[in-house]
Amino acid sequence: MLRWLVLVALLIAWPAYAQTGKPDLILNGEITGADHQTYKPVTFDVPAGVARLSIAFDYTGRENRTVVDLGLLDPVRFRGWSGGNKKALFISTEAATASYLPGPLPAGQWTLLLGVPNARPGSRATYEAKVWFQRAPEPPPAALAKATTPGWYRGDLHMHTAHSDGGCVTGDAPRAPCPVYRTVLAALAAGLDFIAVTDHNTTSQAQALAELQPSFPNLLLMTGREVTTFQGHANVFGPTAFIDFRLGSSSVPTIRDLQRAVTAAGGIFSINHPAVPSGEQCMGCGWTAKDTDFDAVQAIEVANGGNEKALGGFEGVLSGVPFWENQLNQGRRITAIGGSDNHDAGVPHDQPSALGRPTTVIRAEGLSSEALLTGLRAGRVFVDLEGTRDRMLDLSASVDGVSAVMGGVLEARPGQTISFVATITGVDRAGLELIQDGLPIHPPVSATGQFEIQMGRRQTWVRINVRDAQGRLLLIGNPIYLSPAPQGS
Numbered sequence: 001m002l003r004w005l006v007l008v009a010l011l012i013a014w015p016a017y018a019q020t021g022k023p024d025l026i027l028n029g030e031i032t033g034a035d036h037q038t039y040k041p042v043t044f045d046v047p048a049g050v051a052r053l054s055i056a057f058d059y060t061g062r063e064n065r066t067v068v069d070l071g072l073l074d075p076v077r078f079r080g081w082s083g084g085n086k087k088a089l090f091i092s093t094e095a096a097t098a099s100y101l102p103g104p105l106p107a108g109q110w111t112l113l114l115g116v117p118n119a120r121p122g123s124r125a126t127y128e129a130k131v132w133f134q135r136a137p138e139p140p141p142a143a144l145a146k147a148t149t150p151g152w153y154r155g156d157l158h159m160h161t162a163h164s165d166g167g168c169v170t171g172d173a174p175r176a177p178c179p180v181y182r183t184v185l186a187a188l189a190a191g192l193d194f195i196a197v198t199d200h201n202t203t204s205q206a207q208a209l210a211e212l213q214p215s216f217p218n219l220l221l222m223t224g225r226e227v228t229t230f231q232g233h234a235n236v237f238g239p240t241a242f243i244d245f246r247l248g249s250s251s252v253p254t255i256r257d258l259q260r261a262v263t264a265a266g267g268i269f270s271i272n273h274p275a276v277p278s279g280e281q282c283m284g285c286g287w288t289a290k291d292t293d294f295d296a297v298q299a300i301e302v303a304n305g306g307n308e309k310a311l312g313g314f315e316g317v318l319s320g321v322p323f324w325e326n327q328l329n330q331g332r333r334i335t336a337i338g339g340s341d342n343h344d345a346g347v348p349h350d351q352p353s354a355l356g357r358p359t360t361v362i363r364a365e366g367l368s369s370e371a372l373l374t375g376l377r378a379g380r381v382f383v384d385l386e387g388t389r390d391r392m393l394d395l396s397a398s399v400d401g402v403s404a405v406m407g408g409v410l411e412a413r414p415g416q417t418i419s420f421v422a423t424i425t426g427v428d429r430a431g432l433e434l435i436q437d438g439l440p441i442h443p444p445v446s447a448t449g450q451f452e453i454q455m456g457r458r459q460t461w462v463r464i465n466v467r468d469a470q471g472r473l474l475l476i477g478n479p480i481y482l483s484p485a486p487q488g489s
Contacts, residue, residue, distance in 0.1 A: 023056075023130035027112065031059065031066055033121040040114040044131060046074075048107040051241070052092040052134035055112070061125025068127060069115035072100065075108035083115070092134075094240040095206035095223070102207055144220055146193075146367035152392065153364055153372060154384070155194035156356045158226070158235060158272065158301065158339025159183055163208075164199035168346045175344075180208035182345035183355065187219060190349050190356035191389040193367055194220035196237055198339075200228045203240040222369050226272065227262075231255065232287035233272040235301070235339070237373055239265035247289065255289040259296040268373055270299035270337060273307060274323040287323070297334055299376060300324040302476060303383050305340035305353035314358070314385050314473055321476070325438040328461055328479060335376055335407065336478050338383035349387065357387035363394075363406075379407020383476040391426035393475045395464050397482075399455075406463075406478045411485040412455035418482065422449035422464050427474055431467040436460060459483050 027042055046053065059068045071081035072091070079091060080100030089097040096102040112129055119125070160166035162177030169175050170182060180197065187195045197205045202225060209221040224237045229247035232255075236243060243261050244252050252258050262269045274287035302320040311318055320336075327334050338358035347354040361382050364375035375381065382393040396405045397420045404410040412418055422432055422445070429449060434441045436453070437460055445451045453462065461479035468474055 021132070024133045025129075025131040027127075027129040027131065029127055031061065031068060031114075031116060031119055031123075031125040031127060033119050033123045035116040036119040036121075038116055040116060042112040042114060042129065043109050044112065046105060046107055046110050047133065049135045050105045050107070050133045051136070052090060052132075053105055053110075054088070054090040054132040054134070056088045056130045057112075057127070058087055059125055059127035061119075061123060064120055064123045064125070065118055066120070066123055066125040067116070067118045068125075069117060071113035071115065073111040073113060075106050075110065081113075090210075092240075094203050095210040098211040144217060144367045146218070147371070148366045150365050151363070152361050153193040153367055153375075154356075154359045154361050154389070155192050155196070155220075155372070156187065156190075156340050156342070156358075156387075157196045157224070157237070157270070157337055157360050158198050158304070159195065159342040159355060160199055160226075161197060161205055161208075161345075163197075163202055163205040164226075166199070166343050166345070168344045178345050180205055181212060183342070184209075184212050184216060184219065184221065186342075186345040186355040188216065190354075190359075190387060192219065192356050192359065194222060194372060195355075196222040196224040196235070198224040198226045198235050200226050201245045203242075206240050220367050220369065220372070222372075227258065228284065229258075229289070230284040231289040232274070232278075233285060235270040235272055235299075236262050236265075236267040237270065237376075238267040238369070241265060243267070254291060256291060256293050256296075259293050263296060268298045268376060269296060270301060271297055271320075271323075272301045272339070273304045273318070273341070274300060274320050275318050276304075276307070294327050294330075294332055294334070297327075297332075299335045299337045300327070301339050302336040303338035303358045303385055305342060305357055308357070308385075309352035312352075322438075329437055331459060333379065333407075333409075333479075333481060335379045335381050336383060336476060337376065337381060338385065338476070340387075354387070357385075359384040359387040361392075379478045380405060381407065381478050385474055385476070388426060391466075391475060392424065393464065393466060393477050394423040395462075395477055395480055396421050396423070397462070397480045404480050406480060409481045409483055411483050413485045414455055414457045416455045417452050418455055420451050420453070420462065420480075422451070424449060424466055424475075427466055428469070429466075431469070431474065433465040433467055434462070435465065436462050455482060455484065457484060 069083040072079045082099035166178040168178035206223040276285040278286040307318040337360045342355040362375040363380035364371040443451045463479040464477045466475040
């Protein structure tokens, strides 16, 4: 009875992760009593250049106890068998549904293998298999139930597992490579909505995340990677296909070559812990890559959990804020984010470098990789340094009936007064700190968080922080960018 309940739960839940849109192929057929305890091959052709294959399968006749199991073979090898426990599956070069093997998808004749453990004499049932071919770079992981619910989503964008140098104590073993599920459980305990697992120069963790995702319907598991070079580290969010990290070699001569590869793959390029010194203690950890194209940088990690552990706080010589603000002062619009850089899923949440400390909070149109990365690019983001579940920070500005929010751009004529509203919850608003072009400003602020500044003759930006009564930094906000309106407007 328990096995049946588990199977029913899987069959109900799994379609939420299936491919959507018009299928490339629809395979239909019939199961009869003559198929009882036989294997029925259903062949179809896969064209060249496919990076991801998705299949949704269903059949009739359950009322007559017809049972159909499912497996898959490519032209060369066996790719997996899920029996009767899945109605949808995918296989890609980097990951696959549990029961199936990832890897290259060779062109040619594939076989959907139908096993029929039971079909009563004289019975007739039909089956349908919908098949999708994804030729472009792999799409982000499937969205969760909150995919179309706009809101603020809390997550951690930097962590490591056994797929690189993450270690923890599990069971009776001493500290050992830490399995991915421990990281996922730690994220769940921290109350996060999403995580990006960013192991060094690899996306092999994608397979484990694909297996775990159906069991965590309220936690989005995103695959990233920390491109680790001798001249700096950068997270890449979005694609899972290989990106050559050998900066300085003949294959990747310059940082711009690497950045172009990330852009071509549709990824977000985010510089990690840029102010950390590079040397024997942390080889290549600080950002020293010459001729970096900062116009191709979408995010900078301004707060890193490992730096908090080293300094006893997030400010000081290791802070990424000055590095980030220097780029803002050069006219660029780069989003500030945070990451725990967690290497041990067992670290308690109230300790530095625990998973979710700090938390990056993104305003997005839903809980999907696509929506979150769109929100990140837009800059509607703040960093909660202690990784709480309830602190919120937002900033809006308006002039002449036109408004903007964090990450947005507002035009105003020189001399015009711009009205701002700082929205803060979960922390004393008395700790509000106003920053313009990297320097503190002190206009009068009302009890409701309203203040005003005058527009000058050049581009500028304004953002907010929040500190506690002891002056410790708690929240870091992204800017609103102010631009002089064209003459005559």
